[in-house]
Amino acid sequence: MKITSLHAREVLDSRGNPTVEAEITIDSRFQASAIVPSGASTGEKEAVELRDGDLQRYKGKGVLQAVGHVNGEISYALLNKEIPDQAALDRILIELDGTPNKSRLGANAILAVSIAFAKAMALARGIPLYAQLETHDTYVMPVPCMNVINGGRHADNSIDFQEFMIAPHRAHSFREAIRMGIETFQTLKEILRKKGYVTAVGDEGGFAPNLSSNEEAIEIILEAIVKAGYAPGDDISICIDPATSELWEAGRYVLFKSMKGSLSRDELLDLWVNWVRQYPIVLLEDGMAENDWDGWKMLTQTLGNEVELVGDDIFCTNPSIFQKGIEQGIANSILIKLNQIGTVTETLQTIQLARQHHYKYFISHRSGETEDTTIADLAVATCAGHIKTGSGCRGERIAKFNRLLRIEEELGHRSRFAGKQAFIFS
């Protein structure tokens, strides 16, 4: 296989910020493109997203340097060379960059090329992207964990915690799960409207009302589940990502939006214990901050046998940081975001590590997304069992749901819906 053309350009993500799109042609015939997403509540150890910093363009957020690296150095290294597979391509990109965090060429430049190559290889082999990423006889369709109430950095409202998701797990298929989730989402909208709350949405498409407390977010979602005709816990459970690294300040958790006060790690732990025992919560992501490893250990020791504890900011999809976390008994699940690490190969390595150590892995979008649907294929390819990709009213999130609906139809009897088993304690 030879890359016969490679071109990048600056396009926009769902927040209207520039991002990198790369277009690759293999053997002059197979052309594919990929666009990288972008986070807002990013982990400190994520691979570096290169931004121009030129305040005259897009308030410093342009990505022309990263685009230039694809069109210049990266093209020069790749064009017309024999590249047998993804691992070989990603090795060249990593070595060319030469830094531990992809800060020279930019993880946005590198990942766009890495994903576009995977797609072009799939075309060249005449197989779907999910089969190119991992080939199995049968696949697992993921439970869509739909973020129906947004807070934290993803919405200008009164809620401290970033994501309140519903997981419609008691379904026979992905198609049915989506219907259950959307019915609940639309019922939630009616309830919010009747209570006089705004029904405008946050970055990931969940509603962003000014609720009176963080608990009210859970209570109102439970009300919507019941009103939509489903049983909380049996049919639809709740997942939360409070994104607590954003709250961590001088050794305390500052709830700056709701109570203008702060909690110690023991107090925050108490809050999670109460919530997990009181509500049908099956998954808690980033329940402690990335720089609070002691808090994470306490959280895992206390709740690690009751609920899926997902590490996002603390692991950054990075196999060596994750390895350390495993050794220290932190979490029982890892969030997977391709752009936190910057290549397809390293993402798959991290997933492999999770499998070896019996951790769950949860595939995720970013709060700044695009029409690129690679994560839908990644979730199916790796039989991850669950995916979070927003809610039911923003095109860049719906694009992933629609891709999953098409994959399920295409696979027919070669797929089964994950159901509640997707979560570590079902």
Ligand SMILES: C=C(OP(=O)(O)O)C(=O)O
């Ligand atoms: C998706 C998330 O948000 P962001 O993309 O802003 O990091 C997250 O924190 O899990």
Ligand SMILES: [Mg+2]
């Ligand atoms: Mg998170």
